[in-house]
Structure formats: C-alpha cells, structure tokens
Amino acid sequence: MRMPSSAGEAIAWVIVALAAIYLVTRFTGIRWRPKVLQKPDVPLSNLTKKR
Amino acid sequence: MSASKLLLVGNPNSGKTTLFNALAGMRARTGNYPGITVEKRSASLEHQGKALELIDLPGTYSLTPNSPDEEVAERELRNCPEANVLVVVDATAISRGLYLLTDVARPGRKITVALTMADEAKRRGIEISAQALSETLNVPVRAVDARDREAARALLRDLENAAEVTLDLDYPGLVTKLARDADVPESEAARAVMGAAHPESIEERLGDSLAKRALALAPEELAAAQEAVACARYACTEALKSAATSAPPKATNDTRTEAIDRVLLHPILGLLVFALVMGLLFEGLFSGADPFIELIEGAVGSAQSLVRTMMGESVLRDLITDGVIAGVGNVVVFVPQIAMLFLAIAFLEDSGYLARVAFLIDRVMRGIGLQGGAFVPMLSGFACAVPAVMGTRTIASEKDRLVTMLALPLTSCSARLPVYVLIIAVVFAGESRVLGIFSMGAVVLFSMYMLSVLGALGAAAIMRRTILKGPTPPFVMELPPYRMPTLGALLRITWSKVKGFLIDAGSVILALSIVLWALLTYPVHEESVAHYAAQREGVTDAAELEAIDQAQRAALLEHSAAGSLGKAIEPIIEPLGMDWRIGVGIVGSFAAREVLVSTLGIVFGSGEADEESESLREQLSSATRADGSQLMTPLSGLALLIFFVFACQCMSTLAAVKRETQSWKWPLFMFGYMTVLAYVSALLVYQVGGMMGFT
Ligand SMILES: Nc1nc2c(ncn2[C@@H]2O[C@H](COP(=O)(O)OP(=O)(O)OP(=O)(O)O)[C@@H](O)[C@H]2O)c(=O)[nH]1
Ligand SMILES: [Mg+2]
Numbered sequence: 080m081r082m083p084s085s086a087g088e089a090i091a092w093v094i095v096a097l098a099a100i101y102l103v104t105r106f107t108g109i110r111w112r113p114k115v116l117q118k119p120d121v122p123l124s125n126l127t128k129k130r
Numbered sequence: 131m132s133a134s135k136l137l138l139v140g141n142p143n144s145g146k147t148t149l150f151n152a153l154a155g156m157r158a159r160t161g162n163y164p165g166i167t168v169e170k171r172s173a174s175l176e177h178q179g180k181a182l183e184l185i186d187l188p189g190t191y192s193l194t195p196n197s198p199d200e201e202v203a204e205r206e207l208r209n210c211p212e213a214n215v216l217v218v219v220d221a222t223a224i225s226r227g228l229y230l231l232t233d234v235a236r237p238g239r240k241i242t243v244a245l246t247m248a249d250e251a252k253r254r255g256i257e258i259s260a261q262a263l264s265e266t267l268n269v270p271v272r273a274v275d276a277r278d279r280e281a282a283r284a285l286l287r288d289l290e291n292a293a294e295v296t297l298d299l300d301y302p303g304l305v306t307k308l309a310r311d312a313d314v315p316e317s318e319a320a321r322a323v324m325g326a327a328h329p330e331s332i333e334e335r336l337g338d339s340l341a342k343r344a345l346a347l348a349p350e351e352l353a354a355a356q357e358a359v360a361c362a363r364y365a366c367t368e369a370l371k372s373a374a375t376s377a378p379p380k381a382t383n384d385t386r387t388e389a390i391d392r393v394l395l396h397p398i399l400g401l402l403v404f405a406l407v408m409g410l411l412f413e414g415l416f417s418g419a420d421p422f423i424e425l426i427e428g429a430v431g432s433a434q435s436l437v438r439t440m441m442g443e444s445v446l447r448d449l450i451t452d453g454v455i456a457g458v459g460n461v462v463v464f465v466p467q468i469a470m471l472f473l474a475i476a477f478l479e480d481s482g483y484l485a486r487v488a489f490l491i492d493r494v495m496r497g498i499g500l501q502g503g504a505f506v507p508m509l510s511g512f513a514c515a516v517p518a519v520m521g522t523r524t525i526a527s528e529k530d531r532l533v534t535m536l537a538l539p540l541t542s543c544s545a546r547l548p549v550y551v552l553i554i555a556v557v558f559a560g561e562s563r564v565l566g567i568f569s570m571g572a573v574v575l576f577s578m579y580m581l582s583v584l585g586a587l588g589a590a591a592i593m594r595r596t597i598l599k600g601p602t603p604p605f606v607m608e609l610p611p612y613r614m615p616t617l618g619a620l621l622r623i624t625w626s627k628v629k630g631f632l633i634d635a636g637s638v639i640l641a642l643s644i645v646l647w648a649l650l651t652y653p654v655h656e657e658s659v660a661h662y663a664a665q666r667e668g669v670t671d672a673a674e675l676e677a678i679d680q681a682q683r684a685a686l687l688e689h690s691a692a693g694s695l696g697k698a699i700e701p702i703i704e705p706l707g708m709d710w711r712i713g714v715g716i717v718g719s720f721a722a723r724e725v726l727v728s729t730l731g732i733v734f735g736s737g738e739a740d741e742e743s744e745s746l747r748e749q750l751s752s753a754t755r756a757d758g759s760q761l762m763t764p765l766s767g768l769a770l771l772i773f774f775v776f777a778c779q780c781m782s783t784l785a786a787v788k789r790e791t792q793s794w795k796w797p798l799f800m801f802g803y804m805t806v807l808a809y810v811s812a813l814l815v816y817q818v819g820g821m822m823g824f825t
Contacts, residue, residue, distance in 0.1 A: 087446035091648075094449065098644035105638060106721075106781070 133174060133181035135210055136289070139203060139234055140218030141226050142166075142189025143610050145246035145276035149218060150186035152282035157626055159517070160619075161476075162610045163485040163506065164189060165524035168199040170206055177286050185213075188523075191226065193233045194324045198531075199523040207234065214240045214292050216285065221251035221258055221273060222384070222611070224374070228367040231267075232297055236317040240292040241269050244285050248273035250611070254384055256375075263374040268296045277616070299366050302358035304351065312340045319344075320359045326352055387482075387611040394483070400490050407483075409568060409576065411474050415467055416551070416572040422466035427745045430459035449647055452736045457643025460731035460746050461635050461724055464548035469628045471544055475513050476623040480615035484509055489609060496602065498587055499594035501525070503607050504534040508586055511541035512579075513627070519786040529600040533593045535790060536800050539783050540586040540776060542579050544631075545723040549774050550578055552727055556750045557767030574771075582775050585807070634722075643728050646692060646718060650736055655689035658682060687736055706773065706809070707766030707816040709755055716773075723779045763825045769816040776811055778804035 083089040138146040142164030151158055154173035159166055165188070172185045187206055188199035195201040207215070215234060219227030224245075235241065245251075245260055251273075264271035270288035274281040301316050309319035322344035347355070394400050434451045441447040478484045487509060492502030507521035518538050525531040542550075554571045563569055568576075594600075662682040669675055687693050688710075695717065696710030703713050711733045719726035727746070734749040744752075753761040778784070784797040791797070 083445075085444060087444035091446045091449045095644055095648040098641035101641045102638070102645060105641075 133183045135183045135185060135213035137185045137187060137206060137210060137213050137215045138218055139187055139207065139215050139230070140189060140246075141191055141220060141223070141230060143608065144189060144218045144220040144223075144227060146189065146218045147186050148276040149216075149244065149246065149274075149282055149285070150184060152276060152279045153286065154184050157622065158186060159623075161479040161484075162482040162613050162615075163479065164608050164610070165199065165506065165521065168202070168520050168523040170202055177289070182286075190230065192230060192324070193321060197524055197526040202523075211238065214242070214289060217241055217243050218276075219243060219245050221245040221247045222254060222256060224258060224371055225367050228370050229363055231295065232299060232363045232366050233317075233321065235295045235297055237294065237315045239294060241295050242285065242288045242292045243267065243269060243271040244276070245271060245273040246276040249275045250613075258374045260374075263370065266296075266370055266373045269293050277619075297366055298369060300362050302355055302362070304347070304355040305359060308340075308343055312343055314340055320362075323347075323352065323355045323359055326356075384611045390612055391486070391609070394486050395489060397490075400486070404487060404490060408579075409572075412576040412579070413568050413572040414474075415470055415547075416554070416575050417569055419466040419470055423463055426459075426463045426465070427747075430455060430463065431745065433459065445651075448651070448736075449644065452732060453644050453647025454640065456731040456735040456746075457646065457728035458635055458640050461548060461639050461728050462632070463746075464551060464724070464727070465628060465631065467547055467551055468544055468631055469624055471547055472513060472627040473620060473624045475510075476620045477615055479510070480613065480619065480623075482610045482612045485607065485609050488607065494587070498591040499602055500530055500533060500590055501527075501602055501604070504530060504590075506607075507534055508538045508541050508583075511538045511543060511586075513544055515539045515541070515543050515780060515783040516786045519783060519790060522790070527600070527602070529594075529598045530602065532791070532796065533590050533598050535787055536593060536796060536803075537586045537590040539778060539780070539800065540582055540589060540804065542582040542775065543723075543780070544627075545780065546578075546774055548724045548727045549719075550575055550771060552730075552747065552750070553762070553767050553771050555747050556762050557764045559747075578771055578775055581772070585776055589803070589807075638722070639725060639728055642718065642721065642725055643732060646714075646729055646732055647736075649692035649695075650687060650690045650714075650732060652691060653689075655686055658685040658689060661685075683736065687733070692733075705817065706812040707763075707769045707820075709761060711753070712761075712770065719774075719777075720779045721781065723774065726774070765816060765819045765824045768819070769812040772815050773808045773812040776804055776808035778808075 083092055138150055140146050143162065143166075147158050147160045147167050150156060150171070150173070151160065154175050156171075156173050158171055167186060167188045170185055170187055172183055174181055174183050176182065185206065187203040190200040190203045193204050193207065195204045207213075217227070217231050217234060219231070231241075231243070243263070245258060245263075251258060258273065260271045260273045270291045272281075272285055272288055274285065276282060299316075299320075301320055305316055305319045305323055308322065309316045312319065312322075318340065322340045325341075326344045326347065344352075394403055434455050437447060437451050437455070441450075478487075484506065488502050488505040491505050495502045495505055504522075504525060506524070507518045510521055511518035515538060518541075519535050522531045522534045522538070525534060551571075554574050558570050558574050659682070662678055662685070665678050666675065669678065688697065692714050693710065696714040699713045699717070700710040703709075703716065708716070712730070714733055715726045715729040718729040730750065731746050734746065734753060750762050755761050778801045784801060787797040787800060788794060
C-alpha cells in the first residue's frame with residue numbers, strides 16, 4: 080500500500096474510510112428507508128396455521 | 131407508575147389514525163380505504179399532568195380476527211385488559227361500529243366513544259344524537275371531525291368519565307351456560323362461541339378451559355349458537371341506533387358517491403377513465419417535471435464548476451466534484467419527479483379512487499387466482515414495496531398473502547422512477563408525439579409501468595398454479611365514499627416522503643458515492659501513468675495534450691478496483707447490450723435502485739475532461755463502446771429499462787419479506803426468480819430486437 084501523496088489525499092482517504100464505516104454499520108442493522116422493525120408482531124403462519 | 135393506556139379501536143377506515151395523528155401530533159399514514167394501518171403504533175402524550183400512551187390499531191369488524199391485521203388489534207385488546215378503549219365509530223356507518231362495540235364491551239373495560247365523520251354525516255342528512263347514545267350506553271359519546279385537532283382533544287377530556295358500557299344483550303342459553311361452567315363473563319363465552327369457527331388460535335385467545343368447552347360443542351349446536359349470538363348483537367345494535375336517531379330514518383345514501391361510481395365503476399367506461407387517468411399521470415410525470423430538472427441539473431453543474439475554480443487540482447477536489455456532487459447531485463435531480471409521483475399516489479389513495487381500481491380489476495385478479503383485495507397492496511407498491519409487503523396483512527388466506535407478497539415487488543416503486551426517466555431521456559428524447567398529445571418518453575414510461583403490473587400479475591398467476599396452489603376466497607371490500615383530500619394533507623404526505631428520499635440521498639447515497647469514487651480511483655495504475663507521461667514528452671499542442679489526458683483518465687478508470695470488477699462481469703452483461711461501466715452501476719444498484727443514477731454519474735463524470743460540466747444525460751448519449759459505436763441506443767436502453775423493471779434490487783424489501791414470513795426461504799426465492807426474470811427478459815429484448823434489425 081502506498082502512502083498518500085499530499086495532505087489533500089490523506090483527507091480524502093479519511094473521508095472514504097468514514098463513509099465505508101457508515102455504510103457497514105448501516106447495512107448490518109438494516110434500517111433503510113421505512114423503518115423495518117426487527118421484532119415481528121404477526122408471524123405469517125400464526126393465524127392460518129393448520130393444526 | 132407506568133403510563134395509562136388508551137387504545138383506538140374501530141372499523142377499518144373509520145378515522146382512527148386520523149384521530150391518533152391529531153391527538154399525538156404524529157404523521158402516521160392515513161388514506162381513504164380500509165386496511166391502511168396494519169400494525170400497532172403508539173405515541174406518548176401528556177394529559178392533565180399524567181402520561182398517557184395512545185395506541186393506534188388496525189381496523190377490525192369484530193374481535194374474531196379474519197386476517198393478520200385484525201389479529202393485531204384483537205391481541206392488543208386482550209393483552210391490555212386494564213387499558214381504556216376509545217371506540218371509533220364512523221357516524222355514516224354507525225351499525226357496523228356499534229356491532230364492534232358490543233364485542234369490545236366486557237366487565238371492567240372502560241370505554242369512551244368517538245363518532246367520527248360528523249361533518250360527512252351532516253352533509254348527508256344523517257342525524258345522530260351523541261347525547262342520546264351516551265345516555266343509553268352510559269359512557270361519554272362525542273361527535274367529531276377527526277381531522278380537527280381541537281375537537282379531537284375534547285375526546286381526551288371525556289376520559290375522566292370513561293365507564294363500562296351498559297348493553298342490553300340477550301345471549302342464547304348456550305352462552306349463558308358456557309359462561310357459568312367456565313366461570314367467565316357472558317361476553318367472553320360469546321366470543322368463544324364465535325371464535326370456535328376459527329379454531330387455530332382460540333386457545334391462545336381465550337384460555338384453555340373456555341376454548342376446550344367451546345370446541346367440544348357439537349357442530350349443529352355451535353352453528354345455532356353462533357347465529358343466535360350474532361342476532362343478539364344485531365338486535366342490540368339496532369336498538370342503540372334507533373335510540374340515537376330520533377327522526378324516522380330517511381334515505382341517507384351518499385348520492386354524490388353513487389353518481390361518481392356509476393361512471394368510475396362502469397365495466398367499460400371505468401377502465402377507459404382509468405387508462406386516461408394513468409396516461410395523464412405519466413405525461414405529467416415525464417414532461418411536467420422537466421423544467422425543474424433542468425434547473426437542478428444546472429445547479430449541480432455550477433456547483434462542480436465552482437468547486438473546480440475554488441480549489442487547486444487535488445485528489446480531494448476530485449472526491450468532491452466527481453464523487454459527492456456527481457453522485458448525490460444526480461439523484462437529487464429527480465426529486466421533482468418523485469414528489470409528483472407521491473402527490474399523485476396520495477391523491478388517488480385519499481380520494482377513494484384506489485379502492486375502485488381494486489374493484490375494477492377484481493375480475494382480472496380472479497382469473498389469476500387472487501382476490502381483488504390483493505391488488506390494493508400491489509398498487510401501493512408503486513410508492514414503495516416495503517409498506518406494501520406489510521399491507522398484505524389484510525389478506526385473510528395465507529397463500530394469497532404469500533403470493534401477493536412475492537409478486538408485488540415487481541410493480542414499479544418510486545426508486546425505479548429516476549432510472550426510467552434518465553434512460554428514457556437519453557434514448558427516446560426528441561421522438562415525435564404519440565396521438566399528438568403524449569410525448570414518446572411518457573408512452574415508454576407508461577409502458578414500463580404496465581409491464582411491471584403485467585409482470586406482477588403473471589408471476590402471481592404462475593405461483594398460484596404451481597408452488598402455492600389453493601382456493602381463492604371471495605373478495606369483500608368496503609368501498610369508501612369519495613372524499614376531496616385537503617391540500618394540506620396531500621402536501622404533508624408528499625413532503626414526508628420527499629424528506630425521506632432526501633435523507634437517503636444525504637446519508638446512504640452520499641456514503642456510497644464516496645466509496646464508489648474511491649473504488650473508481652484506486653488503485654492507481656502506475657503503468658498507465660508512466661505510459662501517458664512518456665507520450666506527453668515533447669508534445670506542446672494543447673488539443674493533443676488534452677486528448678492524452680482523456681485517454682489516461684479512461685485507462686485509469688478501467689484499471690481501478692470497480693473498473694476491474696465491471697470488466698470481470700462484462701461478459702455476462704454484454705449480451706444485454708451493456709458495457710462494463712453500466713455493469714458497475716448495476717452492481718451498485720443492488721443496494722438500492724436509484725444508486726444506478728449516482729454510479730453512472732460518477733463513472734461517466736470521471737471519464738470527462740474537468741472543464742466542461744456536461745449533464746449526465748449528455749454524457750450518456752455521447753458515450754461510445756470500445757469499438758466506437760454508440761453505447762446507449764433505443765434498443766440497449768430498452769434492455770436496461772426492462773432489466774430494472776424486473777430486477778429485485780432492494781435490501782429493505784427483502785428484509786420486510788423476511789420479517790413477515792419469518793424465514794429466509796421466501797426472500798431468497800423472490801430475489802432468485804426476479805433476477806432470473808430480469809436477466810432473461812433483457813437478454814431476449816436485446817438479442818431478438820437485434821436480429822429484427824432494431825438498434
Ligand atoms: N370528512 C372526514 N374525513 C375523515 C374524518 N376522519 C377521517 N377522515 C378521512 O377518512 C379516511 C380514513 O382515515 P384513517 O384515519 O386512515 O382511518 P383508519 O380508521 O385509521 O383506517 P385503517 O387504518 O384502514 O383501519 C382518511 O382519508 C381521512 O382523511 C372525519 O372526521 N371527517
Ligand atoms: Mg389507520
């Protein structure tokens with residue numbers, strides 16, 4: 080890995096790293112667009128489950 | 131001490147969420163058709179110095195649930211025996227509301243009643259005395275226009291006087307006996323009798339001992355008792371109704387709604403009107419937003435130029451202009467169109483027309499093997515598939531629900547709009563008008579939406595006949611009256627959605643753009659740098675130097691991380707008429723569709739000379755392949771469009787399906803079939819189109 084050639088490039092790298100970290104955290108706890116609750120309040124086959 | 135609870139319980143479309151919003155200052159989704167709210171939602175507020183938790187629930191007709199959304203309401207009532215209940219009764223359909231009241235009432239349950247739609251009842255000449263009803267029921271009853279905040283607040287003051295309702299319910303002997311044997315109130319025993327028709331969750335709902343007794347009844351005995359319970363409730367409801375209406379009932383039909391429906395629900399005329407409405411919508415979407423888009427495009431270009439003049443040449447500057455501004459700016463360009471789409475959908479939902487479309491289409495749906503009600507979530511899929519997937523909770527049959535859930539992500543959600551508009555503007559601009567009214571772009575856009583609907587219906591039909599066979603229950607849906615949506619409400623809904631889009635653009639798309647820029651910039655291909663440096667030796671002609679710079683940028687792009695990835699998948703997408711640059715965009719768009727636009731902005735923008743700020747549309751139309759031929763032709767554009775119509779490129783939708791089905795099986799299946807469908811369709815279009823001589 081080469082070193083950044085200028086201060087500007089170093090800053091750019093930091094910004095890229097921050098963006099990547101943001102994306103990873105955002106995607107692992109998928110919460111994008113409308114909030115999707117993690118805990119279901121109606122499982123699909125609760126009501127119409129055949130016995 | 132924990133906050134006291136107030137549950138909003140009522141029939142679908144009776145105005146519960148409207149009240150909830152008015153009381154708690156919330157912006158939960160409302161709309162003029164049954165089944166908008168499908169999950170519980172709570173808000174805390176302060177009332178007379180005490181904390182109050184207000185809970186909005188899905189609408190239901192009784193406490194014997196028929197579908198998952200009704201089950202949510204039933205379960206919440208069961209789990210909160212102490213909570214106050216505000217029974218929301220639509221004043222224009224009072225019988226149904228009071229019927230539910232007879233089911234909700236039980237010893238110890240404190241109740242107040244809101245008669246919503248008071249304004250509408252008045253217009254239609256329906257006279258109901260809240261006071262008379264209150265005296266009969268022995269609980270506070272108040273007539274309100276739920277949209278009026280002050281009126282809604284008065285309902286909270288009623289809480290002080292909340293009480294058990296007194297009902298004159300004459301239950302059959304069997305219920306009385308059951309109640310005595312199981313040592314429960316009669317109302318509970320009545321519910322057990324009614325619930326025995328749906329034995330699936332009865333133990334959970336009613337407790338073992340009562341459930342066992344109810345299920346042990348002989349079928350004929352049970353059927354007779356059920357009828358008797360229903361009759362007792364109807365008799366009670368009618369008595370309450372006549373106590374509340376002094377004058378003899380006169381014709382109080384909604385003549386306005388009936389008149390409109392004669393046209394809009396007409397088997398032929400209705401479909402014509404629907405086609406016309408859609409045609410105008412797409413014309414508006416395509417042409418109407420153009421001036422705004424040019425304005426924003428101009429602003430994006432100026433922003434890039436400004437940064438270029440302000441900062442010296444540096445990597446950081448490139449990140450800002452070619453990454454951030456190109457990525458985010460090119461998505462933001464589509465805000466006017468998205469806003470128009472949301473506004474139109476909000477109008478269709480709020481006026482009551484959407485429910486009519488489901489009704490019109492019921493016959494088609496029946497042929498497919500789904501009930502017309504399944505079309506309602508599909509239609510709301512035009513805005514976003516995530517709430518639409520949840521909206522399938524109103525569908526009673528599990529298989530119907532699953533089929534609808536799996537097919538509806540094919541309907542074109544708003545995130546596809548920027549992609550459609552961009553590609554169409556590049557390849558179909560400047561064609562002549564169709565029928566003299568509709569621009570070619572609008573027609574192609576309309577066709578993409580039609581194709582998406584046909585795709586969804588076709589997929590549903592196939593699944594219904596193969597992996598998810600089963601009978602289709604008949605479609606019963608209440609048609610709401612037409613209501614003129616208020617401009618304020620429409621703008622509020624539109625703004626909240628546009629805000630969501632902008633927040634996405636400012637966070638996820640921004641971050642993706644930055645990372646993508648890095649992937650397109652690094653690793654720097656030192657050989658190319660050395661190669662072009664050697665070429666520059668001794669060259670003094672400015673034009674020639676510029677040409678070398680251009681070639682170097684292209685070479686660096688191709689050898690970057692993302693470029694190599696694009697090159698690696700190029701053989702797969704080449705038969706669809708795409709090159710590696712579009713490939714990079716497609717890979718990015720699996721995170722979310724609109725990312726295609728920002729990715730293309732970065733890919734094509736980075737290959738450009740710095741000084742000129744061409745719009746993405748111009749960059750795309752002048753782009754060429756390696757062999758010098760034009761990249762975006764009508765045929766390759768069409769193949770790309772069709773790929774986006776069918777492809778499953780939305781993590782949120784997959785997460786929502788996982789949540790609703792409680793397994794990874796169905797979301798993975800959905801992803802698989804949609805991706806295959808997208809690829810094969812695009813391939814067919816490009817290859818067959820090419821053989822037929824189209825370009
Ligand atoms: N004229 C009038 N319209 C109302 C009133 N209350 C609600 N509405 C409208 O009626 C429609 C239904 O309101 P919602 O609040 O979504 O009804 P809901 O009871 O929550 O319906 P579900 O969630 O489907 O059970 C919306 O279009 C509201 O704008 C009212 O008092 N008067
Ligand atoms: Mg609601």
